[in-house]
Amino acid sequence: MVQRFNPAVLTVGIIGGSIVGCTLAAELARLGCRVRLFERSGEALKDRGAGIGVPESVMATFATQGLIDASLPHFPAPAFLRIWKTPAAPRFGRLAWTQPAKLAALNWGALYRNLRARVPPGVYQIRQQVVALTESVPGEVLLDFADGHQEAFDLVICADGYASLGRQTLFPEVQLNYAGYVLWRGSLPEAALDESPPLEVGIRAVGYPGGHGIFYFVPGADDSVRPGDRLVNWGVYVQIPAAELPAFMTDREGRRHEASLPPGMMPPATERALKDRLAQHFPDYYTRILETSEQTYAYAIFDCQVPAYRRGRICLAGDAGAYARPHTGAGALKGIADAVALGKALAEAGDLEEALGRWDAERTAANNELVRFGNQLGEAFVTRIPDWSTMDAAAMEAWFSAAVTIPSEYLLARA
Ligand SMILES: Cc1cc2nc3c(=O)[nH]c(=O)nc-3n(C[C@H](O)[C@H](O)[C@H](O)COP(=O)(O)OP(=O)(O)OC[C@H]3O[C@@H](n4cnc5c(N)ncnc54)[C@H](O)[C@@H]3O)c2cc1C
Numbered sequence: 001m002v003q004r005f006n007p008a009v010l011t012v013g014i015i016g017g018s019i020v021g022c023t024l025a026a027e028l029a030r031l032g033c034r035v036r037l038f039e040r041s042g043e044a045l046k047d048r049g050a051g052i053g054v055p056e057s058v059m060a061t062f063a064t065q066g067l068i069d070a071s072l073p074h075f076p077a078p079a080f081l082r083i084w085k086t087p088a089a090p091r092f093g094r095l096a097w098t099q100p101a102k103l104a105a106l107n108w109g110a111l112y113r114n115l116r117a118r119v120p121p122g123v124y125q126i127r128q129q130v131v132a133l134t135e136s137v138p139g140e141v142l143l144d145f146a147d148g149h150q151e152a153f154d155l156v157i158c159a160d161g162y163a164s165l166g167r168q169t170l171f172p173e174v175q176l177n178y179a180g181y182v183l184w185r186g187s188l189p190e191a192a193l194d195e196s197p198p199l200e201v202g203i204r205a206v207g208y209p210g211g212h213g214i215f216y217f218v219p220g221a222d223d224s225v226r227p228g229d230r231l232v233n234w235g236v237y238v239q240i241p242a243a244e245l246p247a248f249m250t251d252r253e254g255r256r257h258e259a260s261l262p263p264g265m266m267p268p269a270t271e272r273a274l275k276d277r278l279a280q281h282f283p284d285y286y287t288r289i290l291e292t293s294e295q296t297y298a299y300a301i302f303d304c305q306v307p308a309y310r311r312g313r314i315c316l317a318g319d320a321g322a323y324a325r326p327h328t329g330a331g332a333l334k335g336i337a338d339a340v341a342l343g344k345a346l347a348e349a350g351d352l353e354e355a356l357g358r359w360d361a362e363r364t365a366a367n368n369e370l371v372r373f374g375n376q377l378g379e380a381f382v383t384r385i386p387d388w389s390t391m392d393a394a395a396m397e398a399w400f401s402a403a404v405t406i407p408s409e410y411l412l413a414r415a
Contacts, residue, residue: 005355007346008032013143013151015130015166016159017041019112020318020335023067024157026118027343036151037119038143040129050185051218051233052111053077053103053203053329062336068114073219074106079202080214082396084388085283092198093206093283096388097396103203103329105216105233110223111332133158133169135312155352157315157342159335162302163259164320170311176302178242179325179375181211181382183301184274185235186293189220190228198285199232208281211237211382215286232289235326236278237301237382245300259302263295271296301325303375305368309338309360317342322367325374327381334370338363373406380404 010033014021017039025037056076063070080101083093116124129146133156136142141156158166167174190196198204204215213236220229240248249257251265279287304323309316318335328334342359349355380403388396 005346005349005351006032010034010154010346010352011152012036013038013141013153013156014159015133015143015156016161016318016320017116017124017126018159018161018318019108019115019332020320020339021159022112022115022119022124023336023339024159024317024342025120025123026067026115027339028346029120029123031343031347033155033346035120035123036153037124038128038130038145039124039126040146042127050108051105051187051216051231052108052332053105053216054111054333055329056102056104058333058337059104062333062340065340067118067336067340068111072106072114073110073223073225074104075217075219075225077101077103077105077201077203077216080205081202082205082207082388083283084207085281086389089283091284093286094389096207096391097393098202099396099400101203105203105218107218107223107231108332110219115336130160130165133166133314135314139313141313153313155313155315157317158320159317159339160320162319162323164316166314166316166320167304167306170314170316171307174304174306176304176323178245179301179303179378179382180242181237181239181301181378182245182248182298183235183326184238184296184298185233186290186296187218187234188232188289188293190217190230190232192292193232194285194288196227204286205381206282206286207381207385207388208278209385209387210239210281212385213237213278213282213286213290215289234289234293236274236290238274238277239383240300248298249300258300260299261297263297266296266298299326301378303371305371306364309363309367310356313356315342315356315360317363321363322371324367324371325378327377328370328374330370334367338367369406373404376404376406 012033012035014024014037029035062068080099082097086094130143132144141153143151206213215234217230218233219225220231252267303325306322317338345355345359
């Protein structure tokens, strides 16, 4: 009989208590590891209030594995309806292509709460910022905290997001690449819409010279999926040259942000300029959604690949590893998959080195490929988007197949 390694002997430190940190904590505690999770922010539960699109099949698998509730409120999104404003279709735009997809639209906060609820009591430590991590003795990782204390672990996993301290520590040569555009986001209660039917079923993707915007329903307050209670979630990709990014990322109080302008902090002049720029290109129905949304916010879009997911006893997971552009619709579930795969490798391997080695090779290859997929999508749908106004479904499919060559189960089923 094959002798299996017993993960229960491990002490594990997790940096970051968002989607991926919580999944890691739940999975590794399930194996019997002695887990501690450190989250720098103060709130035990937080809500970004944003909608996300995730692959339906992966969500179903995670529900089967008991990671999320099967009843997690969401809407199936079986297609992207690709639209362009034309003189003949000023209000809703002309439908160029109904591109099949297998996505589910849900609230980021509902997914987070589901995962957070699976972290065993006593594991999640709030207001604990890690400021340094070192493996000075092989097999022992020391974490230094902002309050001056230090803790030692057999294994540390960095789930500390796109600007990861862990990634900077392991691979200081890896830089985040600015994609040349931002995602301007907002939401609107369904009750504020002129009419709901134009947004029923699927994700509306409105193309324009310079990028595109997506619009779809997500569950509303208290996770309600009832018509009338839903929330319109939207995001528009807008090109902002790198030289102009610092000014764009300066908030209404004059503070400069690296990568995102929080809700309500965009200067009125910046927001007005975005609305005016897009009103020229967006069908009236969608222009009105942008006009009437309040507390809008923006993210600069970055990406990076990584040479590996571990060095010694320090691992990366989620956005802390390879960082994909949001077009992939895969950020959240890619990170959850990192955590599930690590649990599986630890449960099945003969020893820790074998488990980490196998997991590293698998996640590095899969996630770097996802970054390349996101970059192809970004070029196709933002920086080199063609004029869809006269393209029919066959032309759209031919263009997409030539522009996006990396196959993916994550996002887009080919027509
Ligand atoms: C604009 C945009 C749109 C997106 N759309 C989608 C989508 O449609 N579908 C999808 O699947 N994904 C989407 N994503 C991606 C998704 O939100 C992320 O992939 C996911 O939240 C990553 O989770 P994470 O746990 O790796 O990192 P994060 O959610 O970034 O969390 C990192 C955590 O670590 C903590 N932390 C950081 N440093 C330290 C430290 N030194 N010490 C202690 N704690 C620390 C932070 O406070 C934070 O809580 C989108 C992302 C963006 C930016």
